Amino acid sequence: MTNTKVYLEIVKQLRAMISADDLKSGDKIPSERELSERLNVGRSSVREALRALELLGLIETRRGEGTFIRDFRGNQLVQLLGTFILQDEKAKLDVIETKNLIEMDFLRLVLDRADEKELLKLKSLVEADQLNDDQFFNQLVEMADNYLFSRIWLILKDYYNSLNLSKAEYNRNSLLLLIEALVEKDEEKTFSAYRQLRNLSIFTDKY
Template structure:
C-alpha cells in the first residue's frame, strides 16, 4: 500500500473509531501495533502517519502512556508554520492571496444565503464598534454556514496574524458600504468594495 493511501486509511480508521466509540479529546487511541494489525500495514508506515497527525495537532503521544486525541483549538501548527515555513516571502504572499480569494468567495456565498435581518444585525455591531476586521468576516462566515470554509479561513487568519503580515486597517466606512451592498445583493459593488478594503483596486485582474 502506498504511503499516501496508508495515511488516508489510518485517518479514516481513526475517524470511524472516534465515531463508533464516542471518543473525545483526551481519550486514548489504539497502539501502533493494534493499528498495524487492523490495517494490515507495516508498523513503520503507521508510525509515520501518526507523526504527521501529531504535527497537525490532532493527536499527542505521551511517553509511557500512549497516544491520545487532542482538542484542535490551539495554534501549535500556526506557530510552527510562522516560525519556519512562513518566513519565506513567497509563502507569505500565498497566504495573503489565498485569504483574499477565500473572503471574496465568502462574500459571494453570503449574497446567496443571507437575509436582510442577519446583515442588519452585523451592520449594527459595526456601528457600535463591536467588531474588528477578523470578527466582521467571521460573522459573515457564520451566515454562509459552511463548516469546512470556516475551518480553513480560521487557520489562514491565524497564519496571517502569527507572522505579522500586512496590517489590516479597520475601515468602518467601507464595512458599512459593504454591508449595504450585500443587502442590495449587488455582487459587482460588493466585490469592488472588498478590493478597496484590501487595497486590491490596482490588481483587480488577479481577483
Template sequence: MTNTKVYLEIVKQLREMISADNLKSGDKIPSERELSERLNVGRSSVREALRALELLGLIETRRGEGTFIRDFRGNQLVQLLGTFILQDEKAKLDVIETKNLIEMDILWLVLKRADAKQLLKLKSLVESDQLTDDQFFYQLIELTDNYLFSRIWLILKDYHHSLSFKKVEYKRDSYLMLIEALVEKDEEKTLSAYRQLRNLSILTDKY
C-alpha cells in the same frame, strides 16, 4: 505497503478513531498495545505515528499516566509551520492572496444565502464598533453555513497573524459599504467594496 503509506494510514485511522470515540481535548487515548491490536498494525508503526502527532502538538505523553489529546485551540501547529515554513517573501504573499480569495468566495456565498435581516444585524454591530476585522469576517462566514470555509479561513487568518505583518487599520465606512452591497445582492458592487476594503488593485482572472 511502504513504511510511509503505513504511517499515513495509521494517522488516518487514529483520527477516525478519535472522532468515532468522541474524544476531546484532555481525554486519554488507548495505549500503544491497544492501538496496535485495534488498528491491526505493528507497535513500532503505532509508536512512529504517535511520535509525529506529538511533535505537531496534537497529543502529549505524561510519564506514568499515558497519552492524551492536547488542547490545540491555541494553534501551536499554525505557529510551528509559520516559523519553519513561511519564511520567504513569496510564501508570505501567498498567504495574503489565498486569504483574500477565500474571503471573496465567502462573500459570494453570503450573497446567495444570507437574508437582509441577518446582514442588518451585522451592520448594527459595525456601527457600534463592536467588531474587529477578524470578527467581522467570521460573522460573515457564519452566514454561509459552510463549516469547511470556516476552518480554512481560521487557519489562514492564524497564518497571517503569525507572520507579523504591519497592522492595518480599516475604516468603519468600508465595512458598511460592503454590507450595503450584500443587502442589495449586488455581486459587482460587493466585489468592488471588498477590493476597496483590502486595498486591492489587481485580482485573479476568476474575479
C-alpha cells in the same frame, strides 16, 4: 519487509479506530501502553505517531490522564509552518492573493444565501464597536456554511498573520459599507467595499 514505517501504520490504525468507534472531539483514545500491546508495536513507536498527531493539533495529551481527540479547528501547527516556511517573497504574495480570493468567494456565497436579519444584526454590532473586521469575517465565513472552506480560510489567515505585514488600520466605514452592500445584494458594491477594506488598489476591476 516492512516498507511502511511503523509509526505511519499506527497513524493509519488510529484513524481507522477513530472512525470505527465514531470518536469525537474530547473523547479519549486508548493509552500508549494499550495501543502498544494491541498493535504489537513498541511504545516508542506509538509515541512517535501520537507526538506527530499532537503537533498537527489533532490530539491532545494530558499527563496523568490520557490522550484525547481534539477540536481540529485551532491548529497551532499552521503557525509553526508559517514561521518555519514562508521565506521567499512569491510565497507571501501567494498567501495574500489566495486569502483575498477566498474571502471574495465567501462574499459571493453570502450574497447568494445569507439571511438579511443576520446581516443587520452584524451591522448593529459593528456600529456599536462590538465587532471588528476580523470578527466580522469570522461570522461571515460561518454564515457561508462550508466547514471545509472555512478551515482553509482559517489556515490561510494564520499564514497571513505570520507574515507580519504592516497592519492596515481597522476601517469601520469600509466595513459598514461592505455590510450594506451585502444586505442590498449588490455584487459590484460589495467587492468595491471589500477592496477598500483590504486596501487593494492593485486589484482593479477583475476581482
